[in-house]
Amino acid sequence: MAVLEKLNSQQAIDLEDKYGAHNYHPLPVVLSRGEGVYVWDIEGKKYYDFLSAYSAVNQGHCHPKIVGAMINQAQKLTLTSRAFYNDKLGEYEKFATEYFGFDKLLPMNTGAEAVETALKICRKWAYEKKGIIENEAQIVVCENNFHGRTTTIISFSNDPVARKNFGPYTKGFIKIEYDNLVALEDVFVNNKNVAGFLVEPIQGEAGVYVPSEGYLTKAKELCEKYNILFLADEVQTGIARTGELLAVNYENVKPDILILGKALSGGVYPVSGVFADDHIMEVIKPGNHGSTFGGNPIAATVAIAALEVIREEKLAENAFEMGKLFRSELNTYIENSKIVNLVRGKGLLNAIVINDDEESETAWDICVALKENGLLAKPTHGNIIRFAPPLVMNKEQLIDCVNIITRTLKEFE
Numbered sequence: 152m153a154v155l156e157k158l159n160s161q162q163a164i165d166l167e168d169k170y171g172a173h174n175y176h177p178l179p180v181v182l183s184r185g186e187g188v189y190v191w192d193i194e195g196k197k198y199y200d201f202l203s204a205y206s207a208v209n210q211g212h213c214h215p216k217i218v219g220a221m222i223n224q225a226q227k228l229t230l231t232s233r234a235f236y237n238d239k240l241g242e243y244e245k246f247a248t249e250y251f252g253f254d255k256l257l258p259m260n261t262g263a264e265a266v267e268t269a270l271k272i273c274r275k276w277a278y279e280k281k282g283i284i285e286n287e288a289q290i291v292v293c294e295n296n297f298h299g300r301t302t303t304i305i306s307f308s309n310d311p312v313a314r315k316n317f318g319p320y321t322k323g324f325i326k327i328e329y330d331n332l333v334a335l336e337d338v339f340v341n342n343k344n345v346a347g348f349l350v351e352p353i354q355g356e357a358g359v360y361v362p363s364e365g366y367l368t369k370a371k372e373l374c375e376k377y378n379i380l381f382l383a384d385e386v387q388t389g390i391a392r393t394g395e396l397l398a399v400n401y402e403n404v405k406p407d408i409l410i411l412g413k414a415l416s417g418g419v420y421p422v423s424g425v426f427a428d429d430h431i432m433e434v435i436k437p438g439n440h441g442s443t444f445g446g447n448p449i450a451a452t453v454a455i456a457a458l459e460v461i462r463e464e465k466l467a468e469n470a471f472e473m474g475k476l477f478r479s480e481l482n483t484y485i486e487n488s489k490i491v492n493l494v495r496g497k498g499l500l501n502a503i504v505i506n507d508d509e510e511s512e513t514a515w516d517i518c519v520a521l522k523e524n525g526l527l528a529k530p531t532h533g534n535i536i537r538f539a540p541p542l543v544m545n546k547e548q549l550i551d552c553v554n555i556i557t558r559t560l561k562e563f564e
């Protein structure tokens with residue numbers, strides 16, 4: 152194979168297989184171009200993207216405003232490190248903190264880094280503000296959480312595939328059932344050293360589990376009552392995905408610490424961030440924490456553009472409307488379906504549960520068939536398929552997608 156010869160899909164797959172670590176199990180499709188709600192494979196076949204890079208591409212593939220901002224900045228200045236100031240970071244920090252309603256932003260790159268940052272801020276706050284004895288702070292997390300892949304974060308995961316043989320694990324986390332307020336208050340009452348409660352407003356990776364109405368409001372109230380920080384991981388649910396700018400907005404909850412990533416850049420660049428008010432963020436002082444790339448001028452410029460697109464194109468409103476339509480169309484199908492048990496979700500973060508056990512290959516086989524029919528989605532856990540298209544999808548496209556999905560499901564009835 153000559154180096155300049157264009158690869159076909161099988162050759163591209165073989166290269167990854169031979170030279171790349173096998174830390175993913177991708178659907179057998181090789182993408183080489185994207186625009187809006189569509190992606191194309193090497194051979195030129197067009198697909199609807201129903202994963203959006205795990206909700207990083209909420210603004211649609213290769214959004215011209217975001218890509219334009221990136222190219223423009225890349226030709227001027229890419230990286231200074233935080234050893235010096237750059238002329239974009241402050242402007243971005245002002246914009247983003249006003250946008251989300253917090254005093255301060257700490258910029259990072261990936262979601263996992265932002266979660267780590269939030270945990271560090273929370274612990275430091277616990278020792279310096281709440282008065283917990285050093286090294287005794289506990290952070291409460293939920294079963295079936297997904298917060299990323301670092302050693303500390305997998306320490307409080309209960310996914311055996313993500314954890315096994317990566318020990319020893321980081322201490323200081325207490326796991327309780329998701330969507331269970333009694334368990335939450337119990338752990339607060341019985342442990343004087345709880346510093347924070349880290350939660351996803353909807354558990355995305357676990358299979359789009361939407362908690363009961365009022366859960367987040369009451370959890371926040373309990374946090375206030377016991378002087379515990381409420382840490383919202385909105386890396387997947389944030390930035391208009393669920394039909395509100397943030398999923399916590401449905402319950403008018405303001406987290407003490409807000410964690411964002413993924414669509415904060417519209418998927419063109421790794422940009423994440425942690426937001427908090429001064430009385431919390433002030434525990435971080437020079438030298439306490441950092442990142443060579445965090446807050447670089449490209450990231451800052453890209454994030455402003457990505458957030459402007461959300462507002463200008465009313466993507467939260469569109470996700471809300473399209474999501475309602477999607478679930479109602481699928482519910483009509485499910486009434487007479489033996490293969491699908493239910494559809495659930497908010498906005499354009501949805502999932503269907505396949506009527507088969509978790510170890511079965513049915514969900515995977517359905518995703519392969521969906522691919523053949525021109526729509527890309529992936530199982531989350533076992534028998535659950537997540538449907539999360541870019542939020543720029545219009546009604547005509549959505550109906551087209553519903554038809555592809557229902558036609559494919561019929562092959563499995």
Ligand SMILES: *Cc1c(COP(=O)(O)O)cnc(C)c1O
Nearest residue numbers: 261262263297298299384386387
């Ligand atoms: C994807 C995700 C992360 C991790 O983000 P990375 O950029 O992959 O490190 C953290 N939390 C949630 C809820 C996510 O969905």
